[in-house]
Amino acid sequence: MALSFTGRVVLVTGAGGGLGKAYALAFAERGAAVIVNDLGGDIKGGGKSSAAADKVVEEIKAKGGKAVANYDSVEDGEKLIQTALEAFGRIDVVVNNAGILRDRSFARTSDADWDIIHRVHLRGSFLVTRAAWNHMKNQKFGRIIMTTSAAGIYGNFGQANYSAAKLGMLGLANTLAIEGKKYNVNCNTIAPTAGSRLTETVMPPDLLENLKAEYVAPLVLWLCHEDCRENGSLFEVGAGWVGKLRWERAKGAILRQNTRPMTPEDVRDQWDKICDFTNADKIATIGESVQSLVNVLSQVQSGAEVGAHPASSVSSASEVNNNPAVGHKLAQSQFTYSHMQCILYALGVGMSTKDPDSLRFLYENHPEFSCLPTFGVIVSQDALMRGGLMSVPGLNIDLTQVLHGEQYLELFKPLPTSGTLTIDATVADVLDKGSGAVILLDVNAYNGDELICFNQYSVFVVGAGGFGGKRSSDKARPPVAPPKRAPDAVMVDSTTRDQAALYRLSGDWNPLHIDPSFAAMGGFKQPILHGLCSFGFAARHVLKQYADNDPARFKAIKVRFLKPVLPGQSLQTEMWKEGNRIHLQCKVKETNAVVLSGAYVDLHPASDEAPESIPNSEGLQSELVFAEIGRRIKDMGSELVKKVNAVFGWEITKDGQNAAQWTIDLKSGSGSVHKGPFSGKTDVTITVSDEDFMEVVQGKLNPQKAFFSGKLKIRGNIMLSQKLEVILKDHAKL
Ligand code: NAI
Numbered sequence: 001m002a003l004s005f006t007g008r009v010v011l012v013t014g015a016g017g018g019l020g021k022a023y024a025l026a027f028a029e030r031g032a033a034v035i036v037n038d039l040g041g042d043i044k045g046g047g048k049s050s051a052a053a054d055k056v057v058e059e060i061k062a063k064g065g066k067a068v069a070n071y072d073s074v075e076d077g078e079k080l081i082q083t084a085l086e087a088f089g090r091i092d093v094v095v096n097n098a099g100i101l102r103d104r105s106f107a108r109t110s111d112a113d114w115d116i117i118h119r120v121h122l123r124g125s126f127l128v129t130r131a132a133w134n135h136m137k138n139q140k141f142g143r144i145i146m147t148t149s150a151a152g153i154y155g156n157f158g159q160a161n162y163s164a165a166k167l168g169m170l171g172l173a174n175t176l177a178i179e180g181k182k183y184n185v186n187c188n189t190i191a192p193t194a195g196s197r198l199t200e201t202v203m204p205p206d207l208l209e210n211l212k213a214e215y216v217a218p219l220v221l222w223l224c225h226e227d228c229r230e231n232g233s234l235f236e237v238g239a240g241w242v243g244k245l246r247w248e249r250a251k252g253a254i255l256r257q258n259t260r261p262m263t264p265e266d267v268r269d270q271w272d273k274i275c276d277f278t279n280a281d282k283i284a285t286i287g288e289s290v291q292s293l294v295n296v297l298s299q300v301q302s303g304a305e306v307g308a309h310p311a312s313s314v315s316s317a318s319e320v321n322n323n324p325a326v327g328h329k330l331a332q333s334q335f336t337y338s339h340m341q342c343i344l345y346a347l348g349v350g351m352s353t354k355d356p357d358s359l360r361f362l363y364e365n366h367p368e369f370s371c372l373p374t375f376g377v378i379v380s381q382d383a384l385m386r387g388g389l390m391s392v393p394g395l396n397i398d399l400t401q402v403l404h405g406e407q408y409l410e411l412f413k414p415l416p417t418s419g420t421l422t423i424d425a426t427v428a429d430v431l432d433k434g435s436g437a438v439i440l441l442d443v444n445a446y447n448g449d450e451l452i453c454f455n456q457y458s459v460f461v462v463g464a465g466g467f468g469g470k471r472s473s474d475k476a477r478p479p480v481a482p483p484k485r486a487p488d489a490v491m492v493d494s495t496t497r498d499q500a501a502l503y504r505l506s507g508d509w510n511p512l513h514i515d516p517s518f519a520a521m522g523g524f525k526q527p528i529l530h531g532l533c534s535f536g537f538a539a540r541h542v543l544k545q546y547a548d549n550d551p552a553r554f555k556a557i558k559v560r561f562l563k564p565v566l567p568g569q570s571l572q573t574e575m576w577k578e579g580n581r582i583h584l585q586c587k588v589k590e591t592n593a594v595v596l597s598g599a600y601v602d603l604h605p606a607s608d609e610a611p612e613s614i615p616n617s618e619g620l621q622s623e624l625v626f627a628e629i630g631r632r633i634k635d636m637g638s639e640l641v642k643k644v645n646a647v648f649g650w651e652i653t654k655d656g657q658n659a660a661q662w663t664i665d666l667k668s669g670s671g672s673v674h675k676g677p678f679s680g681k682t683d684v685t686i687t688v689s690d691e692d693f694m695e696v697v698q699g700k701l702n703p704q705k706a707f708f709s710g711k712l713k714i715r716g717n718i719m720l721s722q723k724l725e726v727i728l729k730d731h732a733k734l
Contacts, residue, residue: 003225006031009088010224011081013037013074013128014098016052018196019147022213023095023220024056028065030221033088036060037070037080037098043197045100045116074098075119077127081135091132093224095145096125096169101198106160114161121165126172133185142185143224146173150191150236153245170234177232186231188223191245192216193238215240248280254296290521297511325439328392330425335379335445338418339364341506342371345378348503349536350493357549364417371415373554374539376453377407377532378506379421380443392427403561404531405438406458406598408477410556412676413452421445421452428456429476432469437461440475442677454677474651474658474687479560479598482583487574491541492589495529499567503533528564534571534595535559538586541573542601546582553606555580559599563588571595580605622652622693626662629727630673633664637671644727646720649682653689664727684716686724 005027015024016038028034036056040049053069060067070083074096084091100120102113129144136142151159152166169189176187193199194216195208203211219237222228234245253273255266267274283289346361349372353362360368428440443455456477496502500513508530511518519527539557547553565571570589575582580603586596633640644666652660663674663682678685688696692711695701703724706712714721 002030003221003227004031005221005225008032008092008226009035009084009090010093010095011035011037011070011084011091011128011132012095012097013080013124014039015056016040018198019192019194019213019216020095020097021056022194022217023097024067025060025063026214026217026221027093027224028060028067029063032093033066034060034068035070035080035084035087036067037072037074037083039073039098040071041100043101045102045120073120074124074128077124077129077131080128081131084132085135090139091135092139092141093143093145094129094132095147095220095224096128097145097147098124099147099198101159102161103158104161105158109161117161118165118168121162122168122172125169129172129176133180136185137180137183140184141226142180142183143226143228144173144176144180144185144187145220145223146170146187146189148189148191148234150193153191153234153236173234174232181231186223186229188230188232189234190216190219190223191234191236193236211239246282246284248277249283250275250277250280287521287523290518297509325392325427325430328427330392330427333382333423334420335382335423336420337379339369341378342375342415342417344502345375345506345536346372348499348506349374349533349540350495350499351540357544360549369417370551371417372536372540373411373415373543373551374409374532374536374557375415376409376411376445377455377535379415379445379453380423380425380455381532382423382507403460403462404457405460406456406477406479406558406560407532407535408454408456408458408556408558410454410676411452411554412454413447413450414552414554415452416447419447421447429473430469431471431473431476432465432467433460433471434465435462437464437467437469440473442475444677451676474653476658477558478657479558480583480600481598482574482585482600483576483578485576487585488577489545489575490572491545491575492570492572493537493541494570495533495537495565495567497568499533500527500529501567503530503536508532524564526566529567529569531561531564534565534586535561537571538573538584538596538599539601542575542582542584542603545575546577546601547603548606550606553603555602555604557599557601559586559596561595562597563593563595565595620652620654620660620690622650622660622690622697625693625697626650626664626673626675629664633666633671633673637666637669640727641666641669641671644723646683646717646723647680648720648724648727649678649685649716650693651685651687652693653687659690666727682716684714684718684720686721687713687715 008031010027010032012020012024012027012034014020015036020038024034024036036053038053040052041047048071050069050071053071057067057069068083068087070080072079074080081091098120100117102117104110104113125146132142146169148170149162149166150156152163152170155163173187173189180187193211194213195203195211196213200208216237219235219242223230236243236245253270255270256262283292343362343364346358351358351361351372353359360366360370361372363369423443423445425441425443428442431438431440439459439461441457441459443457445452458476504513512522513527513530516526519525535557538559539554543549543551543554565588572587572589574585574587576584582601582603584596584599584601585594586599587594647667648664650662650664651658652662660675661677663678665672665674688706688711692701692706696703696706696712701711703712703721707714
């Protein structure tokens with residue numbers, strides 16, 4: 001449908017000739033009532049005449065259109081809007097177009113040359129627009145055009161005054177776009193090129209002839225139409241072509257370290273990187289710009305939780321290319337701690353001496369002094385931020401667009417109350433969720449050779465989806481919805497005003513959690529609590545309610561982070577017991593907003609509960625087989641190692657979900673079987689459902705057939721799967 005301006009009142013400044021005249025005629029032709037403003041002076045700003053505006057008004061009227069003339073300078077902004085209101089009762093569109101030139105080389109630019117250019121272009125646009133602003137706001141509609149110039153964007157010899165004023169108008173437009181947005185008052189900027197009296201001295205006549213003002217007007221009309229939602233953008237336009245411009249920023253280099261200051265030599269040495277536009281970021285808002293600095297600060301200070309919390313709702317530019325990234329290992333690191341950190345963490349997640357049960361986590365001389373199980377996230381997070389994901393090939397992550405989506409933690413041994421743990425982190429998978437990408441990062445913490453805990457971070461990168469990758473992964477630990485019934489238990493705990501200030505001392509130094517101005521830049525009224533702090537509160541509640549505060553009973557926890565919590569708010573943990581799994585959901589009591597969802601804690605059964613004959617907490621039949629394989633390897637491991645010489649990874653699924661992982665190591669020593677996330681490299685990995693596994697083991701399902709029918713998936717050295725028989729054969733008797 002043709003775009004109509006019937007009922008709209010449009011002011012075009014400097015519409016007595018050139019581009020302005022073309023706009024005025026085009027608007028009028030499509031039904032707008034037009035105020036044709038022109039001072040009627042010469043191109044240097046001298047003189048004054050009503051003729052220019054009158055002629056355009058006559059032309060519009062002759063064609064049956066509606067128009068009135070205004071002869072005031074744009075420096076009398078109010079008067080121009082007054083003319084619109086008196087003649088037509090409203091103002092819908094302002095096209096700031098009036099302009100003059102005072103070209104001089106910079107050395108010869110006088111105060112007067114500088115001032116008049118600024119007065120007409122920048123100050124004139126400000127005054128006219130300000131006069132229209134409240135009318136537009138009140139009527140919840142307005143469209144504003146600023147006219148900048150290639151001379152401002154790129155610079156031009158002899159136009160220092162003009163370049164500065166013109167680019168000033170772009171800055172003005174950028175802010176008006178933000179302030180007007182919620183009132184449907186949009187402001188865009190154009191950099192036109194057209195033949196006019198302003199350009200006839202600087203361009204050859206042939207060229208001018210072909211650069212008609214009529215080739216610019218259609219863009220202006222579209223940007224000013226009510227159907228157009230474009231806001232805060234910049235376009236170059238001319239010769240019948242239109243193109244949008246935006247800023248690009250190099251990935252750059254961080255030149256500072258926590259322990260080392262930044263020097264001019266660092267800048268010199270990293271110059272190529274600072275200026276390298278490969279995979280450049282397209283920063284569109286000041287929020288994104290500031291957030292990236294916030295992320296730099298947390299990276300430098302290190303130990304920050306990945307992506308912390310919702311920062312900006314931008315959608316652009318990060319690229320996630322999963323192929324080279326998946327399987328990539330981050331640099332190994334060490335985490336050393338003493339009882340101090342354990343106690344500090346316990347205080348950070350709300351433990352208090354008010355509750356005598358808490359003392360075992362707060363007093364190092366307590367006979368049962370222990371470390372809270374969720375301290376497992378603290379030992380691992382450090383590894384993540386030291387260079388962390390930024391250095392993974394194939395993951396070009398813009399940290400400004402990273403959110404901490406979900407967290408899974410599993411403990412294989414209670415955490416020691418002091419010591420040095422070795423941290424290994426691997427990119428387990430990269431998923432395409434359309435609006436963003438999800439990076440699954442698996443982190444194992446070892447005490448010597450012994451695996452202590454496993455973390456899986458789900459990191460959501462806003463705007464990085466749509467690369468044609470898979471949507472889900474069998475590596476993911478999915479959240480699980482709680483039962484539909486009312487919760488079996490509810491525990492409420494208030495956080496203190498200083499909760500985040502205390503929690504951050506456990507190693508997440510992101511200023512978003514302490515500095516009000518940083519928080520404001522991220523769109524928060526005040527610094528927010530760390531997501532992993534609420535996570536700690538919730539885990540503590542389950543431990544107290546269902547495990548008698550015994551950290552040895554804690555097996556695993558999964559949460560999805562939904563909304564931020566403000567320090568001082570109360571956390572309400574709702575719990576449902578389903579066997580050894582405690583489903584939970586966490587709300588802010590004051591607002592009833594759910595902050596942690598799809599969450600659960602898995603507990604080991606209490607020692608006084610009926611012991612299970614085999615480690616079969618998941619109810620998987622395959623556990624029996626692996627237990628048996630374990631026994632057999634104990635007996636004849638060395639022989640099998642000689643025969644097989646390979647490490648097999650098993651992923652057993654149940655109802656389509658990953659239910660258990662086993663490593664059968666028949667390569668090193670006298671062989672071993674280990675349950676839990678793969679700790680080293682496997683030569684071949686087999687994924688199969690619990691049921692099909694049993695069918696295969698019992699000889700009811702041929703492994704080859706299972707493979708070709710897709711029931712059994714094999715990754716890695718597929719030839720090795722032939723040796724499976726050696727391991728599985730004897731178990732057909734089970
Ligand atoms: P133009 O000289 O034909 O039109 C400018 C109009 O503004 C004139 O009619 C003039 O009388 C009027 N004017 C000057 N001072 C005024 C004041 N104080 N109050 C009211 N009216 C006043 O020039 P053209 O080329 O049509 O330029 C229009 C706009 O586009 C200007 O802002 C110019 O800087 C900008 N521009 C033009 C380019 C081109 O290639 N033509 C290139 C880049 C920017």
